[in-house]
Amino acid sequence: MALLEQEIAKMENSIDEYEEADTLVLYDCIDAITGAGYRMEALEPLLQLLERHPTAYFGDPGAIVHFIEQFSGEYENLLLKSLRRTPTVTTVWMANRCINGGTQAEAFMGILKEIVGRTDVDRAIKDRAQEYLDFQTN
Numbered sequence: 001m002a003l004l005e006q007e008i009a010k011m012e013n014s015i016d017e018y019e020e021a022d023t024l025v026l027y028d029c030i031d032a033i034t035g036a037g038y039r040m041e042a043l044e045p046l047l048q049l050l051e052r053h054p055t056a057y058f059g060d061p062g063a064i065v066h067f068i069e070q071f072s073g074e075y076e077n078l079l080l081k082s083l084r085r086t087p088t089v090t091t092v093w094m095a096n097r098c099i100n101g102g103t104q105a106e107a108f109m110g111i112l113k114e115i116v117g118r119t120d121v122d123r124a125i126k127d128r129a130q131e132y133l134d135f136q137t138n
Contacts, residue, residue: 030063051086
């Protein structure tokens with residue numbers, strides 16, 4: 001796990017004062033993680049990275065999301081757990097992508113509704129969750 005932890009630390013250290021991660025660093029780190037053979041075991045640590053920086057910009061969708069989403073059918077339950085712990089701009093967006101793809105749409109709609117009602121979530125994240133709810137219901 002040492003390489004995984006090192007690469008996640010590099011990604012985290014690339015976040016600047018504007019809460020933007022360096023996308024080149026992200027892609028290099030994800031390439032290193034992939035090249036070392038990490039698969040599902042990298043998902044939880046990557047989601048925790050997003051949780052530590054709930055309003056940071058990690059790309060759209062970016063290297064982290066691309067890596068996670070390659071495990072379609074497997075990552076969704078981890079994403080739901082992450083959203084319950086600490087929703088982020090990125091994970092809320094990923095929830096919307098799951099709904100668009102028809103993957104556990106009811107569960108993801110439910111969690112977006114919960115996020116909107118939470119008092120411990122940043123306003124920007126709650127607003128984004130509401131935008132996706134509005135989009136999905138109209």
